[in-house]
Amino acid sequence: MFKYITRRLIVTLITVLGATIILFIIIQFLPGDPATVILGPRATPEIIEEVRAKMWLDRPVHIQLVRFLYNIVRGDLGTDVLNYMPVSTLVFNALPYTIVLAITSILIASVVGIPLGTYAAAYKNSLPDKITGLLSISMIAIPSFLAGVLFLLFFSVYLDWFPAMGGGKEGDILSQIWHLILPASSLALGWIGYIARIMRASVLEEMTEDYVRTARSKGLTLRKVIFKHVLRGALIPVIAVIGVGFGNLLGGAVITEIIFHRPGLGTLIYNAIQSRNYPIVQGGLIIAVLLYSLVNLLADLSYGFIDPRVRSD
C-alpha cells in the first residue's frame, strides 16, 4: 500500500509540474510580445523595454521558467493585464462556484441514480428494468453541454421556471440555489445514467453472495435484504466511480458555466481567452490541473484502499 501511495504521489507531482511547464512553453510561443499586449500598439520602445525588464522577459528562457515555478510555489500566479488584479484572487474567487456546481451535480446524480439502479437490479429483466436501461444509456449519450442548452430552452425560455443566467445574488442563498438547479441537473444527467448502470451491476453481483441466500431463506423479504444487507456492499464500487468521475465532471462544468453565464473557473478562463488576458488563462489552468490531479489522486487512493487488486497494477 505504501509503495502504491508513493507511486501515485510521484505521478501526481510530475503531472502538475509537467502541465505547468507545458503551459509555460505554450505562452512562450504566443504570437506577440506580452509587454506589447499589455501596453497596446502606441507604446514607445523605451517603455516596452522597461516593462520587459520588469517582467523578466529580457532574461534567458530557463531563468524565466525557474522564476515562474518559484512564483507559483509561493502562490503568486501573476497579475491580470487589463485590471492589474492578482490572478490568484480572481481564480480563488471563481473556484468555489465551480466546486459547488460539481458537488451538487454528483449529489443529484447519486440521489437519482442509486435508487434507479437498485430498483432495476431488484426487478431484473422486468419491463421497468429494461426501460431504466434504455433511459440510462440515452442519458449517457447526451453530451452535457447539449443537455445544458436544451434544459435552458425548455425550463427557462419556454416554461420560465428557472433563471437562465448568472450565479444568483451575492449573499442570498435561496437565489443562489435557484440559479444552481438547472446547470447542476444538466451536468448530472449523464452521471445519473452512469451511476444507475454501475449500481445495477453491483447490486446484481452482491445478490449472488451466500449471505443473501441465507437471509432470503430465513424469510426476509427482498426489500429488507436489499436495504439491510446488499446496499452496503454494492455501494462501494459506486463511490469509487464517483470519485474518479469527479475530475471529469470538473471538465464538463466549464462548458456548463459558459452556457448559463455562471461565474466559475471555466467562465473565467474562457473570457480570458476571448480577451487575450494570458496570465489569467495560465493561472486558471494551473489551478485546474492541480485540482484535477488532486481529485484523481484521492479517488485512486480510495479505490486502492477499497480494492486491493488495484494496488498491484
Next chain:
Amino acid sequence: MSKKLNFLFEFIEAIRESNIRRVFSEPLGLLGFLLILFLVLIALFASSIAPYSPSDIDIANRLAKPSSEHLFGTDNLGRDVFSRLVFGSRIALTVPILTISFGIVLAIFFGLIAGYSSERVGNMFLVMFDIIKSFPALLFAMTIIALTGSNLFVLIIIIGITRFPAYARLIRAQTLRVKGKEYVVAAKAIGASVFKIMYKHILPNVIGPIFIQAAMDIPVVITFVAALSFLGLGVPPPTPSWGTMIKTGYSFIRIAPWMVIYGGIVLIWATLGFTLFGEALRDNLDPRLNRQR
C-alpha cells in the same frame, strides 16, 4: 500486394468466425448499427439529399421558421438548417475517425515499445500515459486552439494526443501477454530484427481489442469536437458543423429555437448510435468479458 490481400482475407475470415453476428442479434446493437448506417448514408449522399447548398446565404430569409420550403428553418444568415445538418454529418464522422486513427498510430508506436522493452522502461511509459491522461483535456484543448486559431489539423492532433494513452495501455498489456509466446521466441531465434518482431509478429496479435475501445471512443470524440465547436474553437466556419450550429442556435435561443432542437437531435442520434453499437461490440467480442457471460 498479394500479402496485403492475404491479410485482408484473414481479417474478413476472423470477423466471420468471431461473434459479430451476436452483435446484430441484440436489439440495441442492431438499433445502434442502423442509426450509424443511416448517418453514413446521409454523409455519403449529402449533395443529393440536401435541398440547398449549405453555404447559400439568403439574408432576406434569415431566422425563418421551419416550413415546407425550409424543413428545419434557416439560421441567422438565412442558410437552410436541414442542408447544413446533412452536410455537417460529413465533418461529424470524419473528424472522430481521423482523430482516433491518429491516436491508434501513436498508441501502436508507444504501446509496443512500452510492452516490449524492460520493465523499468515500460513503467516510465506508463507514467507518461498517466500524465497525459490526467490533463483536463477540454481546458487544454480550449487554450491551445484559442492560441493557434481553430483549424481541423490542430483539432485532430490535440484530441488524438489526449485519447491515445487508453489505447497505448491496452497495447502494452497485450504485448506483455504475447511477448513470451513461442512464435515470438522463434522469430527472435532466427534473428528477426526487433522492429520486425514488434510490427510483424506482435502487432497483428494485439491490435484486436483496440478496435473495440476505438468504437467506444467515437461518441466521446464526437461530443468533444461538438463541445469545442460550441465554444467557437472547433471546426472553423463556414464548414457546416453540428457544434457550431448549436452554438448559433444558442445565441438565438429565444427567437429561433429550431437550430438548437434539430441540431441537438442529430447530435444525440450520432452519439447514441455509436454508444449502443460500441457497447454491443464490447459485450460480444471483448475476450476479457467472456468469463462473465
